[in-house]
Every structure is written in C-alpha cells, then in structure tokens.
Amino acid sequence: MTQHGSPPSGSHHDEDVLGKAYDARLMKRIYRYLLPHRRLVVLSGLFLVLVSAAQLAQPWLIKQAIDGPIASGDAAALVPIVTLFAVLLLAEFGFRFGQIYYLEKTGQSIVHDLRVELYAHLQSLSSAFFDRNPVGRLVTRVTTDVETLSEIFSSGLVTLMGDAVKLIGILVILVWMDVRLAALTLMVLPLLGFVAFFFRIRIRDAFRAVRERIARLNAYLQEHLTGMAVVQLFQRERADDEEFDTINKSHRDADLSSVFYDSIFSAIIELVGTLSVAMIIWYGGGRVLASAITFGTLVAFLEYAQKFFGPIKELGSYYSVMQSAMASAERVFALLDARPEITSPAAPRSWPAPQRGASGEVIFEDVHFAYPQGPEVLRGLSFRIRPGEKVALVGSTGAGKTTVVKLLVRLYDIQRGSIRIDGVDIRELDPRELRRRIGLVLQDHFLFSGTVASNIGLGDPVVTRDRIEAAAGAVRADLFIRELPGGFDGEVVERGANFSVGQKQLLSFARALAFDPPILVLDEATASVDSQTEMRIQMALSALLAGRTSLVIAHRLSTIRESDRILLLHKGAVREEGTHEEMLGRPGGLYETLYRLQFQPLVEASLPADLPS
C-alpha cells in the first residue's frame, strides 16, 4: 500500500534557517566597512561612557542624600544633591541621545556604503548570472538582507556595548563601596553564568526548531495554494487537512517549548536578582549594624544590584537578532563574492578609428556556443557582414538567431572561434565601449519608469534633448509623443504599461537612433500590429537602418525583401545565403520551406497569423 496522510518527506532547508550568532570571519569583513567611519564610532563610544557614568552616579547620590542630610536632619543640604540629580538626568538624556544617534548613523552609513557597493557589483555581473538568479531573490539581497544586516549595528552592537560598559561600571562601584558585600552579591554570578549557559543552548535550539517549522509551513502552504487546482480535482482536501495539521502542530509544539524555556529562563534570572537583594539585606544589614558601611551604601547596593540584572534578561533577544543579521551578512557577502564572467581585458584595445566607408565590418568565424549546462546552440557559425551592408537573419525557432545577437554585444562569451568587428576580436575591447558602438533593439521593448525623453536618451549627457527629438522625429515617433500630456516629458509608468506595443517599438527605435551607432542589431518583433502602425514601423525601420551596417532578425516580408543579403541559420550554422529572389529560386531548399512557413499566410487571407507553430 502506498502511504497516505503522512506529510511529504522532502527536506525543507530554507534560507531562513539560521546558523551562528557570531561569526568571526564575517565580523572581520564587516569591520572593514566600519573603518572609514571610525570617527563616528569613537564619538558614540565616548557618549556611551558618559551615559553610563550619568546613570551610575544616581544611586550614589541617593546614598549621599541618605547618609548626609536625611541622617542628620538637615533639609537645606538636600537641595544641592537634588539639583545635581536633576542635572544628571538631563545629562543622561543628552548623552544617550548622542550615543544612539551616532551609533545608528555609523550603522546606517555602513549599510548605505554596502548597498551602493552591492548594487554596483550587481551591474557588473554577467547575463549568465542573471539567468541563474531570479529577480526576486536579488531584490531581496539589495534591500531586505542589507537592512537586516544593519541590525548588527543598531540592535547588536548598541545593546552589547552599552550593557558591557554598564555592567563593568557597576562591578567597579560595588567593589569600591564595600569589597565584602560586593563579593557576596556577586556570588550569584557563577549561578547566573550556569543558568545562562544551560538555557542559552536550549532556547537557541527551540528557536531554531520554530524557524525550521515555520519554513516548512510556508513551503507547504505556498505549494498547496499554487497547486490548489490539482488538490481539488483529485479531492485531496481532507488528506491535506491532516498533513497540514501535522506540520502545524509540530510548529506549535516547537513554539510551546520555546515559550517554556524562555519563561523559565527569565523567571530564574529574576529569582537570582531577588536572591541577591535578600543577601544584601541580610549581610549588608549586619554590616550596617556593625557600622562597617552606612545605611546609604546599603540602599545604593540594592539599586545597583537591580540595574545589574536588567540587561542580562535581554540577552536572549539580542542573540536571535544577531543570528538573523549574521545570516543576512553571509548572503550579502556571498553575492559580493560572485565574480563577473565577462570582464574588460586588462589593456583593452581602443576602438578602431573609422575609415571612410569601411567601418562596421562584422565577422563570425567558426563560432561555437552553448548556454551554461545547455546543448550546443551554435556549431561552427561563420559569416561576414560588409561595412554598410543590410543583412537579414532568418531561421526556424531555436535555430540560434537571438543567440547571435547576444554574442555580438558580448552578453555571453563564446567557447570557440572568434567574433571580430573591424578586424578586432570583441574580447579585446572594453565591453561597455563595444556596446556603445552597437545599437541593439530587442524584441522585448523594455521601457523604464521615467519620462519619454529619459527613455530615449537614457540619461546620457551626450544625448542632448535636440538629439532625442531629432531621433524621435526620424522614426516618426514624435507624432504620438507630442499628443501625450507632457509630450517628451510625459510620464512612462513601470514597464511602459501606458504605451501600446507599436508605440513601445517606435520608442526603442528612437532610442537606438539617438545613440547613432555605426552598427545596428535588431530583433524584429513578431507581435502583430494594425496595418497603419505596421506602415509606420516599416518607414521608421528604413530611417533607422539607412547608412549603417545592420543585422536584423527578420519576421517581416518587407524586411527580407529590402535587405542586401539573407542568411539562413539552421541548427547553429549558416546553411543558405543570398537575396530573397536568388534563394527562392532554389526549389526544395530550406529557404523555400521556411518562407512558406514564416512569411506566407496559413490559409490565404482568411486567418489570423498568430497560430502556434
């Protein structure tokens, strides 16, 4: 029998599952970011000491009041003490504000540096990296993870340093006031240490179990909500109720055990605190009676003892904050360690100087290429585009047409062969310089949120407003741009959702033209548009291609007809080439078949062209 009702046994290790709360290697790395802001760190440390001093002076003042004016019945002498107390309170307020502000400022400045560095690093990574990593995950890295990391500073270091200074201060004062009473009071410390050690491990394990099970709950929910249609079609509802119940209850049990240890831990800490109070009263009282200490000292002892145990209670929450901050730091640094696969050579060749009428030659020679972990897409591809020539690239789906374009602008590196522009291997050029010289219009007409003008000029200072408008005019995009509210300054919402497909296409033509590249590469859109838009696009295209070397992945009959030469790509290599007429004249050739498939209507003049092929 196959089992039912048992929860799926897949392992659910999740990103959330945590490791250490302190990792020396990570801290060392974080420390490097701290260095530039060391002045702020010193400043906040200074404030920290002042805060502790102001705080710890208060019980001492009470002691003075009790031993002095109150004991002697001199009400007037109370005034300076009370005044000093008030001043100390104000000082504490001010110092503490300064301390919090400067420490947070340090943390936030570091986080800002890190965020910018991470983002800049992300920009340098290669396309293959972006293929591997989903957008959502990367966004999380540069936002949420960096944010969580900042807790190392704001919650972690602030609390830890603040508490440490305070605890040491109290110890010093206690010993200074009365060594014997101090020794007795501190006798509880080893006990405390033992309790903390014993429970810290249990609390940590309990919280880890809670997180693991929350991750399981999350995964189960996510999966079953996504596959709800299957669940309902197969009537799994009741079986799934039971499965969920098991996971849900195991989470609850972990949760309850964390409550259990947490409650006992805080109760014991409190108990230990009160124990020390009792000891101070009994032993300290005896010392007072023996006139070894004053009554005021006894009261001060009680006050200090209370201040001592407060911070220790908070240790648990501090621990879990640090844990998740460290996990985030780990992920952030892992991203920073990802190396770009496509880099500029150490000494990039400068772009060949344009020679009259002979600029923009493109050569592919015996190019072999496979995507990471994929089959070989290009198998010894060779072709040459002469300067100024208009070449159309055709082929069936999966023939490798788009790959050719991506390789030309070096979004990926080839495995064998060479790609040369004006005689220079593209790997010897700075990739950014290369991409500047090649105008690329992709099928997915991506628009950024911003204005129409910023989408054409992309914020490049070289592309002036005049050039933007001229480019838009040349492809006739200005016709609709001027009708927009705001014209060239009209708003473009995210992904250009407020523009039609045809408009987006014209805008990306204008963009390519505004940069006036010597070589133009275009992946013609397949989406069908109405005939008027179609005509506009054709005219825009001629304007765009005029006077430059071009390579167009053609989907339009007009494009193949007007090109100087057609290359037919089949299974990763050029199989046929020539003009449209020449190639059609070879009956039984691949081109003829392809032409009938891609450029002729399915059923003469009666059917939509968007049939799945």
Add this chain to the structure above:
Amino acid sequence: MSRRPDARPLSLIRESFRLHRARYVWGFLLLALTNLLALSIPRLLKHAVEALETKDTRALLLLSLTIVAVALAQALVRTASRLAILGASRRVACELRGRLFSHLQRLPLSWYSRRPIGDITSRAINDMILVRSFFGPGMMNLLNTTLVYVTALTMMFSMDARLTLYALIPYPLFMVAVNRLSRRVFAHSMAVQEQLGRLSSRAQENIAGISLIKTYAREPEETKAWEDLSRGYLRHTLALVRARGAMVPLMGIMASAGTLVVVGLGGRAVIDGRISLGDFVAFNAYLGYLTWPTFAFGWILNTFQRGVAALRRIGEILAEPAEDREPPSDGLDAEPLRGAISLRDLTFTHPGAPAGTDQLRKVTFELPAGATLGILGTVGSGKTTLVSLLPRILAPPPGSVFIDGRDVTGIPLSRLRHDIGFVPQESFLFSRSIRQNIAFAPRPFSEDQVERAAEASRLSKDLPLFPRGLDTIVGERGFTLSGGQRQRAAIARALVTDPPILILDDALSSLDAQVEHEVIENFKREKARRTILMVSNRVAALSWADLILVLDGGAVIEQGTHEELMRAGGLYAAIARRQSLEATLEEAS
C-alpha cells in the same frame, strides 16, 4: 452558495477565548498572584529597614529568608502564568491557521485567480504572528499593567498620599511627550518604508531590464541613481533615529525622575518625621515597578491594533463562501459515471467578465461513452475553458453540459471529480516522492497500480535515470524533472484512478515525438475503457480521435474525423500541412 460564515475579528476573538477559557482564567489568576508577590517585596524591604533601625538582627534574617521564599514562589507562579497565557496564544494561532488552510482548500478555484499566492501565505504566516501577540503578550501585559498600577498605587497611597501625588507628577508629562514623539516616530517610519519601497522597485526594474542596461552601457548612471535613492533613505532613517533616539532615553529617565521627587520631597518627609526611612526605601522600590508598565502601554495599544487588523485580514478569507459540496460519502452514493458526454448549445462567459466577451459560443457535440475527442484551436480559442467545465473547475451554466444525460451541475462534485481524471496544462507536482505524486488521489492504491500507471504514461522509461526510482523526491528542494517527465507523472496521476473519463489539456506538449507516440499507443490499447478528451496543438496527436473539434474564437468552426477534416481543406488541413513542413525542416540536417 452557502451562507457567509461569521468571521469578524470580534467573533473570532470571542470564540478563541471561549475555547481556551480555562487557560486564560487560570493564567490571569496566577498573574494576579505574581504581582501581589512581587509587590510585597518593597514592603518587606521597608520592614527590613525598620529592623535595622531597631537593630533587630533576628528580624533581619527572617525578613531576608521571607524575601527568598517570596521570590521562589513568584518565579514558580510567574512561569506557570506565562505558560498558561502564552501557551493559549500559541494554540489559538495554530487552530486559526488550521482552520484557514482547511477553508482555503474549499474555496472555489475561481477565487484563486484574483489572489496572489504570496498575499494568502502572508496572512497564514505573518498575520498569524500578530494574532499570536494579541492573544499572548498583548493580553498578558494589558492585565499586568493594570494590576501593577492598581496595587502599586494603592500601596504608595497607603504610605503617603501627598508624596504619591508628587511622585506621579512627571508621569503624565512623560506620557504626553512619549505620545508626541511616537507620532513623529510613526511619521518617519512611514517615510522610511516608502523610500524602501522606492529602492525595492528600482532594484526590481533594474534587474528585470539588466540586458538593456548592459547593451546601452548604462551601469554607472544606474548605480548613481541608486546611490541617490539610498542616500535619501539614509536621510529619512536618520530623521527616524533622531525621533527614536529622543524617545528611548526619555523612557529611561522617566523612572529616575520619580526617584528625584522621592529623594527631594521624600527626604524632607523623613527629616520632618512624616514617614519612616523604611517607607522611603519601599516607596522608591514601588516607583521602580511602575516604569515598565508605563512604557508597555504604548506597545500594548499597538499590539492590539495590529492584532485586530491581522484578524480582519484572516477573517476576510474565512468569510468567503466555500464551494457547496456534499460530504464525500453521500456524493459517492450517486451512480458512477459511464462517460457519455454531450454539450448542448453551450455559451460560457467568465463570471464578472463584460458582456460580449464569451469564452465559448454555442458549442454542441455528442460523444458516446468510450469515444475519443480531439480539440484543436488557436491561442485563446477556448480549449482549456471547454474542458474545465466538465469537472466544474469553472461552473457551467445549467442545461448545457451533460454526462450520461445528467446535467453536470446536478452531479455531486465528489462523484464528478472521482470519475474524471484530469491532466492540466501545467503539470504541477508536489514536493514528495514520485510514487506519492502518482498516488495523489486519496484512495488505497497498490504498488502494482502505481507501477502500471507509470508504465502507461511511459514515465517508467525514465525511472532508471532518477536517483531512487519511484521513491525519488521531486520539486523545488528535490530532484528536478524535465517538462516531459513532469507531464508523464501528471498523466500517471490521472491514470492510476482508472477513471471512466480522462481529460488531457495539452498534456503531451513537452514529450518528444517518439514518447508521444508510445503514450498514445497505450491510450489506444485501452480505448474502450474510457472516454478521452484531448486538447492538443499537434495534429499528429489528435488524428486517431473519433471526433475532432477545431475551435476559433470560442466557436467550433470545423468538426469531423481526421480524414474528413483533411478532405475539407480548412484550418485543420492548413495546420496539418504546416506541421508537416516543420517536421521536414526539423529533419533536414
């Protein structure tokens, strides 16, 4: 549709309290006791000081021992009360989550199309944490604050009313100040959140458009823009820090300010002989107890607000009417389906879609039990809609879809889905073993049945490639199956139940021609066992069907057998020709 269940926050709260009444009552009683014990310690202090004044060492020892005893008792009682109240809150969250999931499973599938999965998951996980805080620490601190205030103030007043009033003077002032500051903190946090949102969408857009950015070499400008945004974020955060940085020390000195009053005025009172030195010490200690509950007040309010908001979001889902269905056993009492299908003049529009956007228009056909139907059509022609109406994934209008002559809207849902094997377009598998995925329907399947289903779907062919054969765990965290392997597993999942009706919604699309052929051969071999409805874009997969429908824009434009349709020379024939051209091209080397 059933009536809307009552899931308003208040009734959810009432219900949860009722369920855990004993725990809450017990926990609250213990909490009261804890506070009484805690607040007796300053009184003991007072007596200790007085014993010091009378030099009574015996009393001093006795009092110290009493303090130890009280502290022990308090630790025990506090732990017990926390376990009761916090434990109740954990149980409430667990029950509510279970109820939510159970309800979600019974909502109509159409409901899901309007909801992002992330949003639903967030309600079941994140909102539940807020609910837990409401029922646990929220409730506990509310009671605690009230108790501490009442008892401590009573004690203080009983010692010296005037001093109490003076000592309390700073409190309202601080509360006003904290209140104003927290409003500023809130405003700044909103600004910070907004800026974070901007950062987030900027990153989103940048990464989504990374190839464009690279091809136009815009990386430095993009980084610059990001840096500006990040700097703005830094500015907002620091403004927030300034507001919060004032609040934290303000709370810290609040306690001390009371002490200041006590030292100044209380010291005088001791000198004047109005109160004893013991009162003075005890008074100070009581004041210390008031500090934390005063801070906690704002936190409690916040927890309650967020808890109720979370309950409202959870309640929203719980209030959605579940799909009407009878208990499964009743449904299965109905006569099993044989598989004769007829559609009569079926016109279907998605609920809520504007008029004139019919997904299907006047579709009519008759299919005897045991026959095979092929459906072919353009993108968006209504193929998936058509097959979704049979198991009522989408609700068909009454009087249009019939099985064995019975209107499907009248057939119990459990019977209907029991007898229809469905292979959806997206072959979704769950993170469990392949075996468990095949035996997904909750019925007792033998090993043999599972293996035969794997054989019939030709998944068996690839089993040796999996690390643990049928017991290989698949899914996000497990072994990754190819599209074709997933499709075959989904087919096996439907076949294992040996359904009288089998629906394949473009379920062979990722198989290579050879495997597709083998799967179809297996279908043919058992042809008489079941009625098959098969959506496909490949003529080769449909040609053996007894009847083929060609859909376009929601209407049947051609129908007949393969031979008839080829002779007719319409769309079907054109597609067939094109596909054979494609095959020729593919084979060319």
